[in-house]
Amino acid sequence: GEPPQVVPEFVDDPLPESPGRRSDLRRELGGTDGRAVVVGAGSGSVRKGLDLFAESAAEYDRRWPGQAAFSWFGGRSDPLWPIVSAEIERLALPVTLRPSVPDLTPYLAAADVFLHPARRDAFPLVCLHAALAGTAVVAFEGGGGMSEMFGPTACLWPYPDLVSMVEAVHDLATTDAGHELGARQGDYARQRFTTGAAAPLVYEHLLEAAGATR
Numbered sequence: 001g002e003p004p005q006v007v008p009e010f011v012d013d014p015l016p017e018s019p020g021r022r023s024d025l026r027r028e029l030g031g032t033d034g035r036a037v038v039v040g041a042g043s044g045s046v047r048k049g050l051d052l053f054a055e056s057a058a059e060y061d062r063r064w065p066g067q068a069a070f071s072w073f074g075g076r077s078d079p080l081w082p083i084v085s086a087e088i089e090r091l092a093l094p095v096t097l098r099p100s101v102p103d104l105t106p107y108l109a110a111a112d113v114f115l116h117p118a119r120r121d122a123f124p125l126v127c128l129h130a131a132l133a134g135t136a137v138v139a140f141e142g143g144g145g146m147s148e149m150f151g152p153t154a155c156l157w158p159y160p161d162l163v164s165m166v167e168a169v170h171d172l173a174t175t176d177a178g179h180e181l182g183a184r185q186g187d188y189a190r191q192r193f194t195t196g197a198a199a200p201l202v203y204e205h206l207l208e209a210a211g212a213t214r
Contacts, residue, residue, distance in 0.1 A: 007205060008148075010198035011128050013190060017109045025110035030069025030096065036173035037069055039111035039135075041104055041126050042118070044075025044084070049117035049140075052162065054084050056115060057095045059166045066094070068173065070115075073107065074100040109133035112173035118143045119159065128193050131185040136178045138169055149193065153184040 017025075031037035038057070042048035050072060057070040075081050076099050088095045101107065104126065108114060114130035116139040123145035127137045131150070139146045141156035155172070157165040172178035191197055 007201050008193055008198055009123055009125060010193045010195055011125055011132070013194045013196065014105045014109070014129070014133055017106055017133075021106060022110045025106055029071050029107065029110060030094070031110070031112075035067055035069050036113070036170070037071070037111045038113050038115050038169060038173065039071050039073070039107060039130075040115050040117065041073040041108075042075060042116075042121075042124070044078030044081035046080060047118060047120050048075070049119055050075055050078075050080050050084050052117035052119075052160070053115060054088055054093060054095050056117060056162055056166050056169070057093050058091060059162055060170065061094050063166065064170060068094060068170075070095040071098055071107075071111075072096070073098045073104055076100075105129055105133055108135050111135050112178055113138055113169050115139075115165075115169055116143075116146075117162075117165070120144055123149065128189050131182065131189045132194065134179070134182045134186055136172045136182040137185055138165060138172065140165070149189065150185050151188055153181065153188045155181060155185075 026037055029037045040053045044050045053072050060068050072095065081097065085097055108130040114135050114137045116124060116127055116137060118124065121144050127149060130137050136155065138155045140159040142159060146154050146156055155168060157168065172181060
């Protein structure tokens with residue numbers, strides 16, 4: 001018979017955020033006095049790299065003291081969360097660990113960079129949400145799915161080279177390059193991994209499968 005059809009995962013294209021709402025959320029995330037805003041999200045696990053997110057903030061603050069605020073959403077019930085939380089407090093890192101929120105997209109849109117330091121993550125949909133909100137996504141190469149997700153617009157660094165990754169985060173967060181990359185990544189994802197692009201493929205393949213069983 002015919003080989004199985006593979007349809008990519010997809011998400012809804014978000015509604016644009018108002019400038020006022022974005023400004024309010026940037027202040028909430030610590031983006032005052034010109035500080036960059038870097039956001040991450042996921043479970044508080046080694047796989048998702050919550051510890052690497054905190055290490056990235058430490059490296060950023062070492063290189064550019066007081067110039068960025070890092071926020072991680074989710075994972076408060078996971079084993080790594082209290083360990084990382086204690087280190088953040090002990091080292092006075094510019095990181096806030098936040099609970100999960102019903103809708104993360106407005107926070108993604110308010111960030112300058114979405115940092116996804118996962119060691120392994122097959123196809124992290126949160127990265128699609130970030131890119132579709134216009135925020136540049138930075139991740140490790142080889143972690144899974146990012147090359148397929150963003151193609152030539154992917155911003156990937158060899159694991160575990162946090163120093164180079166943090167340099168990229170700084171460049172993207174403090175220059176127009178971040179807005180430009182976020183727009184390119186969003187356009188690439190929108191054409192492939194949104195409901196409008198991928199749902200018709202699902203429907204088409206379902207019709208084909210139904211016809212084959214008659």
